Amino acid sequence: MSTTFLLVQTLNGLQLGVLLFLIAAGLTLVFGVMDFINLAHGVQYMLGAYFAVAFYSVTGNFLAALLLALAAALVFGIVLEFLIFRHLYGRDHLDHVIATFGIILFLNSAVKIVWGAAPLSLPIPEALSGSILLMDGLLYPVWRLVIIGSGLAVAALLYVFVNYTRIGMLVRAGSTHAPIVAALGVNISRLFTIVFGFGAMLAGFAGVMIAPILSVEPGMGDTILILAFVVIVIGGVGSIRGAFIAALLIGLVDTLGRSFAVDILRLVMAPSPARTVGPAIASMLIYLLMAVVLYLRPTGLFPARGR
Amino acid sequence: MVRATAAVATPSTQSRHPRAGVVVPAIIFGLLALLPPAALATAHGYLLDLFTRVMIFSIAACALDLLLGYAALVTFGQAAFIGLGAYAVGILASHGIGDALIALPAALAVAALFALVTGIVCLRTKGVYFIMITLAFGQMTFFTASALAPYGGDDGLTIASRSTIAGMPLLDSPLSFYYVALACLLGAFLLCRMLVVSRFGRVLRGAKENPVRMTTLGFEVYRFQLVAYVIAGMISGLAGFLLANATEFVSPAYMSWQRSGELIIMVLLGGMGTLYGAIIGAAAYLLTEEWLSGVTEHWRVIFGPALVLIVVLARGGLIGAIAEVARRWRGD
Numbered sequence: 031m032s033t034t035f036l037l038v039q040t041l042n043g044l045q046l047g048v049l050l051f052l053i054a055a056g057l058t059l060v061f062g063v064m065d066f067i068n069l070a071h072g073v074q075y076m077l078g079a080y081f082a083v084a085f086y087s088v089t090g091n092f093l094a095a096l097l098l099a100l101a102a103a104l105v106f107g108i109v110l111e112f113l114i115f116r117h118l119y120g121r122d123h124l125d126h127v128i129a130t131f132g133i134i135l136f137l138n139s140a141v142k143i144v145w146g147a148a149p150l151s152l153p154i155p156e157a158l159s160g161s162i163l164l165m166d167g168l169l170y171p172v173w174r175l176v177i178i179g180s181g182l183a184v185a186a187l188l189y190v191f192v193n194y195t196r197i198g199m200l201v202r203a204g205s206t207h208a209p210i211v212a213a214l215g216v217n218i219s220r221l222f223t224i225v226f227g228f229g230a231m232l233a234g235f236a237g238v239m240i241a242p243i244l245s246v247e248p249g250m251g252d253t254i255l256i257l258a259f260v261v262i263v264i265g266g267v268g269s270i271r272g273a274f275i276a277a278l279l280i281g282l283v284d285t286l287g288r289s290f291a292v293d294i295l296r297l298v299m300a301p302s303p304a305r306t307v308g309p310a311i312a313s314m315l316i317y318l319l320m321a322v323v324l325y326l327r328p329t330g331l332f333p334a335r336g337r
Numbered sequence: 338m339v340r341a342t343a344a345v346a347t348p349s350t351q352s353r354h355p356r357a358g359v360v361v362p363a364i365i366f367g368l369l370a371l372l373p374p375a376a377l378a379t380a381h382g383y384l385l386d387l388f389t390r391v392m393i394f395s396i397a398a399c400a401l402d403l404l405l406g407y408a409a410l411v412t413f414g415q416a417a418f419i420g421l422g423a424y425a426v427g428i429l430a431s432h433g434i435g436d437a438l439i440a441l442p443a444a445l446a447v448a449a450l451f452a453l454v455t456g457i458v459c460l461r462t463k464g465v466y467f468i469m470i471t472l473a474f475g476q477m478t479f480f481t482a483s484a485l486a487p488y489g490g491d492d493g494l495t496i497a498s499r500s501t502i503a504g505m506p507l508l509d510s511p512l513s514f515y516y517v518a519l520a521c522l523l524g525a526f527l528l529c530r531m532l533v534v535s536r537f538g539r540v541l542r543g544a545k546e547n548p549v550r551m552t553t554l555g556f557e558v559y560r561f562q563l564v565a566y567v568i569a570g571m572i573s574g575l576a577g578f579l580l581a582n583a584t585e586f587v588s589p590a591y592m593s594w595q596r597s598g599e600l601i602i603m604v605l606l607g608g609m610g611t612l613y614g615a616i617i618g619a620a621a622y623l624l625t626e627e628w629l630s631g632v633t634e635h636w637r638v639i640f641g642p643a644l645v646l647i648v649v650l651a652r653g654g655l656i657g658a659i660a661e662v663a664r665r666w667r668g669d
Contacts, residue, residue, distance in 0.1 A: 061465065065465075067465060067468065069598075114645060114649070117649050118648070118649070123411060123464065123465060123468060124405070124411055124601070124605065124609075125648050127411070127413070127468070127598070127601060128598075128601065128602055128605055128644060128647075128648045129644065129645045129648040129649065131598045131601075131602065131644065132640075132641040132642065132643070132644030132645040132648070133641060133645060134641070135637040135640055135641035135644070136637060136638055136640075136641030136642055136645075137641075138637065139635045139636075139637035139638045139641070140638055142635065143635055143638065252594075252595070256472065256473065256476050256594060259469045259472060259473065260469070260473050262469075263466055263469040263470065263473070267465055267466070306485075306486055306487060309484040309486070310480075310481045310484040310485060312484075313477075313480035313481060313483070313484050314477050314480065314481055317473045317474060317476065317477035318477075320470065320473055321455075321458045321470070321473075321474070324458060324461065324462055324466065324470055325458050325461060328461050328462045328463070328466065329462075329466065330466070
C-alpha cells in the first residue's frame, strides 16, 4: 500500500500546491507592484466559488459558469480597486491591513446574507467526473488531475505573459521601480488596476476549480489566505517564480506531513503519544519550514531584484 | 514603512493637549473604578461582565500598542499570546491545578518563552515579512491547539472553576473579578507607560523613527525590540489568564488570526502610540460589537465598511479625531 499511498498523497500535495500558486500569484503581484497588503485576496477566492455556483444554477453548464465567474471576479476586483484600494496606495501597511480586514468582515457576512450560511456545492462536469487508473492499484479522481493540469497551464501562461509581453515588462519594472516607470510616461494607475483585476481573477479561478471538491461556504478563503501568505513570504515577495516553487513545496510538505507524521513518529515513540503529537507536529510543519527559510534568508528564497 | 508609520503618529502627537497623557487615563480609570457601584445600583449587573471583558482586551491592546505605536513592529500574531496564557490555565486546571499562584506564572512563562523563540526569528525580518511571519506563527499556535486532542482540540476545553488565589476563591464573584481585572489593567498600563518614557522606550522610539541612526549610535536595536516583544507577549499572556477565567473556557478561536486583527483594530481605533488610546479603542470596539450584534446578526456588514471608512478618512483613531475637533474649536 505504501508506494501507492505515497503517490496519491504526492498528487494531492501537488494539487494543493497548484491551488496555492493560483492564489499566491495574484497576491505576490499586488504586493510586488503596488506594495499593498491585500488580506481580502482570500475573499476573492471565496467569491469565485460562489459566483460559479450562482452562474451554474442559472446556466446549468460548468464551462459557462466558469467563464461568467471569471468575468465577475475580474469586474469585482476592478471595482474594489477603484472604490477602496486606490485610496490606500502609499499609505502605511497597517492601514492596508485594517481596511482589507474590514472588507473581509463585510464580504463574509454579505455572502451569508445572499447565499445563506449553509455550505453549497458545485457538481463536477459530467465528462470529467469519476476516476482514472494511473497505474496498478492507483485510482485517481480525474477532476484533481484537471486542477493540477490547469494550474500548471496557468503558471506557464503567466510566465510567458510576465516575461515576453509589454504589460508583463511594465509589471516587472513596476515591481522594483514604480516611480521611474511612472516618470517614463506609463499610466501606472491603469497598470495597477489591470494587475489587481487580474490577480482577483486568478484567485477566483482557484475558487471555481476547487468548488467541486470542497464545500463552498463563508470564510472558506480565510485559511487558504494564510497559506498563500506563507507561500509568498517563503518564495520572496514580488517573485512569481518564487511563488510557484514555494507553493508546490508548501503543498507537498503540508499534505505529506499530515499523511505520514504519525507513522514517522511511531518509529521513535510509542503509538499512542505518536497519535496525539503527530497531528500537532504536522500542522506546525509549514510554519517551521517558513521560520527556517526566513531565519536563513530574511527576504525569502527568490527575492525580487531591486529590493 | 517606518517612514509612513511616523507620518501617521506625528500629527496626533502634536495636536494632543499637553496634559492629555495624565488627564485622560485618570478619567478612564476613575470611570472604570466607579462603574460597579453605579451598575449594581441601577440593576445593570451584566455591565460588570461586559466591562471585565473590555478591560481584559484593553490589557492585550496596551501590550500591542507598545509594539505598534512605539516600536513600529506591526505584529499580526498577538492573539497567540492570549491563547497561550488561556491554555496554560485550562491545561493546568484539567490536571487539577487551579491556583493562580501556579497558573499565572505558568501563563506568563509560556507566553514569554514563545515570544522569545519566535521573536528571535521574526525580528530578523522587516516590513511586510515581519507582518506575515508573526501572522504565520499565530496560525501555528492556532492549528497546534486545534490538534491537541487530549485538551479538547477544535472544541476547546471547559474549565471546571475559576482559579483560586492562594486557596481563596477571589475570582468567583463578578465584583471581585472586576476589580482584579481593573488592577491588572492599571498595572499593565503603568508598566507600559514606565517603559515608554524610560531610556529603553526612547531607544525603541528612536529605532522606530530611524533604525540606521540608532544602530550607528551604538544601540543594538534588535535586542531592545526583542525585549519589548517578550514583554508585550507576557502582558498578553496575563490577558489570556484573565480571559480563561472570565469565560471558564478556552478554545483555539482565542488565537485565530481574526482575533489578532481585531486587536490591531482596537489599537488603531483608539489612536496608536498613546497606550490609553488602546483602552478607549478596546472599549469602543467591544461595546460597538455588543450593540450592533444586538441589532442584527449580520452586524459585520455594517462594521466592516465602517472600518474601511475610519482608515480612509480618520487618521490617528478616535483620539486623533477628538483632538482634531478640539483644535478646530480652539481656532488654531
